[in-house]
Amino acid sequence: MTELNDRPPPEQGEPTTIAGKLQARQKLGGIVPPVLTAIFAFFMGGLVILGSGANPFDAYKGILEGAGIDWFWAHLGNTDILDLSTFNLTQTLLRTTTFAFTGLAVAFAFRCGMFNIGGQGQYTMGVVVGIWVGAYWGDALPNGLHVVVGILLAGVAGALWGGIAGILKATVGAHEVITTIMLNWIAFWFASYCFGQGGPLQNRTPGRESSPSSDSVYDNGVFIPTLWGDEGLQALHYGIFLAVAALIAFWLVMNRTTLGYEVRAVGFNPDAAKYGGISVKKNFFLAMAISGLFAGLAAAVDIFG
Amino acid sequence: MPDATVLEMRGIVKQFPGVLANDDVGFDLARGEVHALLGENGAGKSTLMNILYGLYKPDAGEILVSGEPVSFSSARDAIDSGLGMVHQHFMLIPVMTVAENIVLATEPTKTGVILDYDTARVRVRDLALQFGFAIDPDAKIEDISVGQQQRVEILKALYRRADILILDEPTAVLTPQEATELFGILKGLQREGMSIIFISHKLNEVLEIADRITVLRRGRKIDTVPREGATEEGLARMMVGREVLLRVDKPPATPGEVVLELEDVHVRDDRGIEKVRGVSLQVRTGEIVGIAGVDGNGQTELVEAITGLHRRESGRILVEGREMSPHASPLAMLESGVGHIPEDRHRYGLVLDFTLAENAALHDFRYPPDSRFGWLKPKVLIERTRRLIGEFDVRGGNPQTKARTLSGGNQQKLVVAREVDRDPRVLIAAQPTRGLDVGAIEYLHRRLVEERGAGRAVLLVSLELDEVLSLSDRILVMYEGKIVAEHASGVTEEEIGVEMLGGQREAAA
Numbered sequence: 157m158t159e160l161n162d163r164p165p166p167e168q169g170e171p172t173t174i175a176g177k178l179q180a181r182q183k184l185g186g187i188v189p190p191v192l193t194a195i196f197a198f199f200m201g202g203l204v205i206l207g208s209g210a211n212p213f214d215a216y217k218g219i220l221e222g223a224g225i226d227w228f229w230a231h232l233g234n235t236d237i238l239d240l241s242t243f244n245l246t247q248t249l250l251r252t253t254t255f256a257f258t259g260l261a262v263a264f265a266f267r268c269g270m271f272n273i274g275g276q277g278q279y280t281m282g283v284v285v286g287i288w289v290g291a292y293w294g295d296a297l298p299n300g301l302h303v304v305v306g307i308l309l310a311g312v313a314g315a316l317w318g319g320i321a322g323i324l325k326a327t328v329g330a331h332e333v334i335t336t337i338m339l340n341w342i343a344f345w346f347a348s349y350c351f352g353q354g355g356p357l358q359n360r361t362p363g364r365e366s367s368p369s370s371d372s373v374y375d376n377g378v379f380i381p382t383l384w385g386d387e388g389l390q391a392l393h394y395g396i397f398l399a400v401a402a403l404i405a406f407w408l409v410m411n412r413t414t415l416g417y418e419v420r421a422v423g424f425n426p427d428a429a430k431y432g433g434i435s436v437k438k439n440f441f442l443a444m445a446i447s448g449l450f451a452g453l454a455a456a457v458d459i460f461g
Numbered sequence: 462m463p464d465a466t467v468l469e470m471r472g473i474v475k476q477f478p479g480v481l482a483n484d485d486v487g488f489d490l491a492r493g494e495v496h497a498l499l500g501e502n503g504a505g506k507s508t509l510m511n512i513l514y515g516l517y518k519p520d521a522g523e524i525l526v527s528g529e530p531v532s533f534s535s536a537r538d539a540i541d542s543g544l545g546m547v548h549q550h551f552m553l554i555p556v557m558t559v560a561e562n563i564v565l566a567t568e569p570t571k572t573g574v575i576l577d578y579d580t581a582r583v584r585v586r587d588l589a590l591q592f593g594f595a596i597d598p599d600a601k602i603e604d605i606s607v608g609q610q611q612r613v614e615i616l617k618a619l620y621r622r623a624d625i626l627i628l629d630e631p632t633a634v635l636t637p638q639e640a641t642e643l644f645g646i647l648k649g650l651q652r653e654g655m656s657i658i659f660i661s662h663k664l665n666e667v668l669e670i671a672d673r674i675t676v677l678r679r680g681r682k683i684d685t686v687p688r689e690g691a692t693e694e695g696l697a698r699m700m701v702g703r704e705v706l707l708r709v710d711k712p713p714a715t716p717g718e719v720v721l722e723l724e725d726v727h728v729r730d731d732r733g734i735e736k737v738r739g740v741s742l743q744v745r746t747g748e749i750v751g752i753a754g755v756d757g758n759g760q761t762e763l764v765e766a767i768t769g770l771h772r773r774e775s776g777r778i779l780v781e782g783r784e785m786s787p788h789a790s791p792l793a794m795l796e797s798g799v800g801h802i803p804e805d806r807h808r809y810g811l812v813l814d815f816t817l818a819e820n821a822a823l824h825d826f827r828y829p830p831d832s833r834f835g836w837l838k839p840k841v842l843i844e845r846t847r848r849l850i851g852e853f854d855v856r857g858g859n860p861q862t863k864a865r866t867l868s869g870g871n872q873q874k875l876v877v878a879r880e881v882d883r884d885p886r887v888l889i890a891a892q893p894t895r896g897l898d899v900g901a902i903e904y905l906h907r908r909l910v911e912e913r914g915a916g917r918a919v920l921l922v923s924l925e926l927d928e929v930l931s932l933s934d935r936i937l938v939m940y941e942g943k944i945v946a947e948h949a950s951g952v953t954e955e956e957i958g959v960e961m962l963g964g965q966r967e968a969a970a
Contacts, residue, residue, distance in 0.1 A: 412839070413835050413836055414827055414835050414836075417822075420812075420815070421812050425808075425811075425812045425814075427808045428808070428810065429812070430770060430809075431791060431803060431809040431810070431823075433790070433791050433795045433796075433824055434792075
């Protein structure tokens with residue numbers, strides 16, 4: 157049924173419902189609801205900590221310090237915590253790099269109206285391919301190029317894995333939530349086989365058969381150069397700039413390309429997109445594949461980082 | 462017969478941020494009267510009714526029920542004072558039965574907690590009998606027609622002992638037959654002593670059903686007039702504030718070559734039912750061909766087949782003599798020169814969360830100058846939209862506002878602007894004025910006639926018979942998936958009315 161509304165356009169109306177007020181607030185700046193949500197979460201968490209008999213402020217301080225936030229004032233005097241806080245902060249930023257990619261993965265599919273629950277599986281396939289390339293292609297490629305090829309192919313692996321769900325949705329209408337969860341398990345067992353006893357990607361370094369073969373990737377000298385921190389431990393590498401670049405690329409693709417236009421049109425209103433001559437099916441596939449690409453890149457920065 | 466005043470609104474003022482929705486508006490309602498509130502979209506009719514129903518608080522003014530001042534702070538208060546509102550979008554629960562929906566919130570119970578369904582049913586049946594409604598209390602809402610759902614809403618109000626009924630654009634969702642039936646029901650209720658407020662922007666309806674008519678324009682009351690002596694022209698002038706041409710002034714057509722040709726087209730809908738059963742037609746440049754028919758006789762499916770949105774079963778479609786494959790995508794049809802003003806602008810015509818500029822590029826974003834090598838050119842999009850907004854008088858937004866925030870009439874103008882600006886060889890206009898008010902309709906009609914004058918072929922599909930009659934150079938009548946008659950312009954409404962209901966076909970059989 158068409159809406160044959162006689163009411164003034166919504167923004168002229170005074171919001172009377174709670175949802176209406178929230179919506180008006182959201183217009184003021186999308187930042188408000190997430191900040192409120194976070195504050196509320198801290199508050200609720202604090203109540204739980206209080207209930208268990210501890211001081212919530214001590215607990216939150218511990219969490220933030222564990223994340224390395226004290227690095228920012230460690231220089232001011234208390235230099236004996238510098239090493240620890242540096243390590244903590246680099247670890248936080250490393251995780252941030254990975255999650256930035258997986259977040260973009262979810263966001264891309266979401267803008268096309270789909271829930272990509274399969275980031276895990278796409279990430280796993282990225283890991284498998286990344287390690288395969290990293291550990292075994294060393295003879296064929298010079299080191300620098302090797303890393304680039306490894307990152308790209310891990311991304312492609314994620315894209316293909318995501319694309320399968322996209323194709324299934326476009327052709328037989330299988331819901332992406334179901335198919336991506338199933339694909340997660342396929343990827344999990346495939347990886348378990350590859351890295352397990354007697355598997356094709358089992359670590360071949362004598363004496364290290366039981367450990368994952370990712371350290372042979374490192375031993376090959378195939379890794380993204382580090383930026384900050386102790387190389388022997390896990391140090392922050394240039395992958396974080398890749399994540400920033402990916403974020404910018406995401407925005408550009410979404411808002412400045414015909415591809416992004418189509419993806420958003422399908423996400424907002426598939427019927428109107430079809431009427432506009434856009435192939436809804438093609439975009440289901442593309443959005444899932446690009447979503448998977450981001451997940452695969454998340455794997456790549458972990459493997460080569 | 463109208464006697465005592467049962468309801469009065471005096472000096473109502475309601476200010477919304479940036480718009481004075483009601484500015485010193487008032488009217489009174491007599492017992493047993495049907496009082497119409499007439500006005501364009503955004504004139505303040507719905508605001509006034511929401512105030513009456515306790516949903517908004519007025520900034521000034523008073524409401525009197527049976528002479529007593531009242532102050533409603535919620536719909537519950539209004540219901541308790543004997544008001545019943547039938548919203549444009551029904552407030553029914555689809556999976557529950559008619560009886561369950563009607564007694565909702567005031568259910569008869571056994572021992573205070575368990576729903577006494579049998580009592581509810583009996584009460585609903587008695588009520589339906591009393592007012593002469595044909596409705597099955599045990600039917601589920603999702604299984605009954607929109608017209609019947611509306612009757613459930615009316616019964617719900619009656620069940621709550623309403624004696625003042627407010628109907629917000631009740632015919633907007635109804636087919637012409639259902640509307641006629643509704644008017645019968647309302648006249649019955651009127652005889653029972655019900656007072657009815659009838660909100661509408663359709664002149665002919667108001668003249669048919671109302672005893673008195675109050676006209677609103679831009680938040681102000683213009684006048685209250687009795688039906689006797691009121692004319693469509695006079696009411697339209699009050700509504701719009703200027704002279705409105707209800708009859709389209711058009712020079713004779715000069716048809717040229719055939720640009721759209723259909724041969725024996727058959728279309729099945731998604732459920733496999735054959736909705737178009739062998740349609741052949743031709744549309745030439747410089748003419749408007751109108752398809753008249755009652756809703757659901759295959760018009761929607763026919764349009765979707767021509768525009769590639771729905772695959773046809775068989776038959777040929779030729780655009781400018783080129784045969785289009787049955788598998789031709791919507792894009793292929795667009796590129797062949799078919800423009801389409803869809804009947805449902807919210808479902809097809811617009812991406813409501815896109816900006817006006819993005820919507821204006823819905824077809825052309827993929828070609829230069831809108832984009833090059835896959836990169837959009839926002840400046841080009843915005844410039845074009847600015848031009849279209851000026852040219853087609855789209856009000857209430859700029860290229861960067863979302864389409865959702867425009868009123869229905871302006872949304873439709875944007876759709877028309879986009880389709881016409883693409884310069885299609887043939888323009889399919891499906892229900893181009895659905896839900897629009899008089900001023901916007903006048904504009905769109907004039908525009909369609911201008912497009913015809915500019916040598917475009919126009920196929921007009923509309924459920925509004927007078928629209929088809931006043932615009933078309935040739936009229937085809939569609940019934941049960943077939944073209945059952947063809948007329949030159951000048952045919953009367955009565956002749957076509959019979960054919961629309963299958964009269965001609967039976968006579969021929």
